[in-house]
Amino acid sequence: MGEHEQSAVRGQRTALSPSHAAESARPPGHGIAAVDVFCGIGGLSFGLSAAGVDVVAGIDVDGSCRFPFEANMAGARFVERDICDVTAEELSDLWPEGATRLLAGCAPCQPFSSYRKGVSPSSDQRWVLLRELGRLVEETQPEFVTTENVPRIQGKAVFEDFVEMLKGLGYSLDSHVCRCTDYGLAQNRRRLVLVASRLGRAKVPEGDQRDRPAATVRQAIGGLPPIEAGDTHEADPVHRSRGLSALNRKRMAASEPGGTWHDWPEELRAPCHRRPSGAAFKNVYARMRWDRPSPTITTYFHNFGAGRFGHPEQDRTISLREAAILQGFPDDYRFAPDGEVAPLTTLGRHIGNAVPPPLGEAVGRAFLNSFAEVST
Known part of the structure; x- marks a missing residue:
């Protein structure tokens, strides 16, 4: 860059x-x-x-x-x-x-x-x-x-x-x-x-x-340029987000920062949400908040349904670069050779495991x- x-x-x-120190420990220096x-x-x-x-x-x-x-x-x-x-x-x-x-x-x-x-x-x-x-x-x-x-x-x-x-x-x-x-x-x-x-x-x-x-999501990634779901920023191939299905685009648009799927219209809710057991899963299909730290970045952070990984205001999940920054990697950390784009799921797994x-x-x-x- x-x-x-x-x-x-x-x-x-x-x-x-x-x-x-044990006798076999080599001397410092x-x-x-x-x-x-x-x-x-x-x-x-x-x-x-x-x-x-x-x-x-x-x-x-x-x-x-x-x-x-x-x-x-x-x-x-x-x-x-x-x-x-x-x-x-x-x-x-x-x-x-x-x-x-x-x-x-x-x-x-x-x-x-x-x-x-x-x-x-x-x-x-x-x-x-x-x-x-x-x-x-x-x-x-x-x-x-x-x-x-x-x-x-x-x-x-x-x-x-x-x-x-x-x-x-x-x-x-x-x-x-x-x-x-x-x-x-x-x-x-x-x-x-x-x-x-x-x-x-x-x-x-x-x-x-x-x-x-505590540092906040806004302080960490608030300055990154906007991208659409499924797109990659032209200046940084790691600033790339996963695409969303038509249904999940509607769910994302209906989600509030820090909210839950309870914010959605009834027709957008999944069958599991309507079961009594679904009431406990409030931190999936959800957005982060600007003024709080992010949740734990897992290997599935690029999946909207896997946690509170929605961007606070853009209708997409966080990008690979945003997740890497939230993990504490510097913004110039190299994840793939110049001109190559690492597979999203592979790099997502590596970032979440780091x-x-x-x-x-x-x-x-x-x-x-x-x-x-x-x-x-």
């Missing part, structure tokens, strides 16, 4: 000690080098890098993440690999000799998502990915470890086992449910963050915006502060 075009789609980027397992399109890596951590590699089984990761993480290597196949030796080879090692691994959270009520985590084999992360921690014992997931994973055996494993290896650790508005996001996203250290006391960082009013970069930046700063304490 040119300078004028960038300003037209301007977003926001918001910008540890009682325990003893060479900086922190991170390998990001389940790196996706690089949300966590970008945040860690912004804090000053040297992200040397990202590992993900989904090859469609390669371009955005490498394009925005200059010098970092993308490894397309299933974590279950990664050996300790291969992982260790990614860290530079003499560096203090950080292993970051935010396992996919869908098995524990509130959007999957009624599905037992034990029936979804993706929960084993956290155990695989634990295996790599046990086998390589990096100086720092961090992971992020949905709050509902607390109390689950897979998470408790991970915590006990870290304690058994001598890590100091801390975990906390973080509100992303405290870190500058205009999004009501809550995530469980765990940090662990073998070089001092670990502590989840508090957000530097926690004592201020760790918000401002949260990753706060975690990175916490590790660097801890590192500085033990280096002096």
Whole structure:
């Protein structure tokens, strides 16, 4: 984008000690080098890098993440690999000799998502990915470890086992449910963050915006140019929204910011809305409000019927770029090569799954502060 075009789609980027280090922990002094397992399109890596951590590699089984990761993480290597196949030796080879090692691994959270009520985590084999992360921690014992997931994973055996494993290896650790508005996001996203250290006391960082009013949807995306449902802005191929059926266009037009489908004329309501059970689902087929943070950006934010993802005033769902900004990605983050348009559902999934970069930046700063304490 040119300078004028960038300003037209301007977003926001918001910008540890009682325990003893284990004998095998390498001495500090060479900086922190991170390998990001389940790196996706690089949300966590970008945040860690912004804090000053040297992200040397990202590992993900989904090859469609390669371009955005490498394009925005200059010098970092993308490894397309299933974590279950990664050996300790291969992982260790990614860290530079003499560096203090950080292993970051935010396992996919869908098995524990509130959007999957009624599905037992034990029936979804993706929960084993956290155990695989634990295996790599046990086998390589990096100086720092961090992971992020949905709050509902607390109390689950897979998470408790991970915590006990870290304690058994001598890590100091801390975990906390973080509100992303405290870190500058205009999004009501809550995530469980765990940090662990073998070089001092670990502590989840508090957000530097926690004592201020939360950022709003208007502040985040109010300056982006208008587009129609199903259209793409000519200056930014990521400022693109999903099309609407004729019925959903009428529903969108009848929706009020912050309202529900109760605002619609009776003829626009779906059969499920007329059943007693439908009364509880008021946050679907709904618009965001300008003066509030957005709801949690999920992998289905481009679907009007999947949540409160309607634009506050334009008759469409939020665009890919708007969702990315609400997730804390800078407005110039590259998601696809120049001249190419990433598939809407693929990029939507990547954006919804991403760790918000401002949260990753706060975690990175916490590790660097801890590192500085033990280096002096």
